[in-house]
Amino acid sequence: MASTQVNPTRMELTKLKKKLVTATKGHKLLKDKRDELMRQFMDLVRENMALRQKVEAGILSANKNFVIARAGMSEEILNTALMAPKQEVYLEGSKKNVMSVDVPVFEYKTRTADDNDIYSYGFAFTSGDLDDAVKSLADILPDMLRLAECEKACQLMAAEIEKTRRRVNALEHVIIPETRKNIKYITMKLDENERSTQIRLMKVKDMMLEEAHHYKERGY
Template identity: 30%
Template sequence: MSKDRIDIFPSRMALALMKARLSAGQKGYNLLKKKSDALTMRFRQILKKIVENKTEMGEVMKNAAFSLIEARFISGDFNNVVLQKLSSKAHIKVFQKKDNVAGVQLPIFEAISEGGDSYELAGLARGGQQMSKLKKVYSHCVKLLIDVASLQTSFIALDNSIKLTNRRVNALQYVVIPKVETTLHYIVTELDEMEREEFYRLKKIQATKKRQAIQKEKERIIVEEKLTLQQERMEEYGKGQGKTYAKSPTKKGAKDEPKSILDDSADNDVLF
């Protein structure tokens, strides 16, 4: 049972602490659940785009291969012309930017064309139309590859984030929150038991005090009865001897106050 709850001493402060922890855990669970749903939705969108782009890339690569064969058939071997026109600067550059999805930074690659066409004179002698088509097809193929790389990178990042978020959600749902709830139930049960014990203790104390008061009252009544009986016997004995004994004026329930030894008044005779 101790494994299913937190080891804590049951008290009012512990009860307030567990309630605050339970509230924080439930809020965290709701936020992480919403984050997981948002990431999952974006994950499916990216997966759909990856499938579409890869399907399109297959067709584009096939057209590019056929265009290359057509251009070589008409224009001949133009590898030397392409190698001579190579420059130190790239015609297509890739820039990276970030996209924020529910707190997760996703890398996005963007292709940007800079400068003019270095191969605008290629195919001028013959096969110009095929060379122009070949350049367009391969340019589109490069941009499509960059898009697929961007989507694939975002796909992997989202997959890792979704796994991490789902582990946290499951930990809160099946471990942390049930443990706090069990601890809260334990504290409430123990506090109720303490209150019942305190109430029973107070009732026992009250019953004991009441019983003691009744006992004292009975003892006082017995003492008064004995004193009254003794006084009556003394009066009867005095009458038989021709003497009278005055009864001290005492209130009912009040004890006789002792006389002072310095008092000059005459005391009653004491018979032995």
């Protein structure tokens, strides 16, 4: 049933037809946006899974090397070797817009580009396993930052997909059908009013013709 609040006028009919055109276009655009968001979201999920496996493997490898290094070195020497880091990392955060979603972007720079600056100790009293552990952690830093980007982007895009899905459903199942019903209701009412007007006019015409006929019979 159409809403009883709708005025069955031609002005209202024109307004509803414009609303239907706008809602139909908006529905298509939102569906396209939802589908593209889903495609990019699935790409991010796959990348996120691959990065997580890579980062976890790198951390596991670094931990194993640290355990082996600790077994072959005294705790005092190990603590002294790692007490003061030599390299410095500067992290910068920004955003990029993906389908109206602001996803984070992390960029980092080191104080120097020398790969050996990650070792804050001399090699004379430390084991090679400690070197491997430090190198493993340094190597997975870019992947860790990219993993952080992907996980946050997945959260934001999932929220946007849900919001877009609700809008698509509202247009598809509520606004567009209701507008069509109201257009049909007004059209039927206008047609009914037009038929009623034509019938009244025909009756008036018949009455006028009948009255004119009586006038003629009386000789007026």
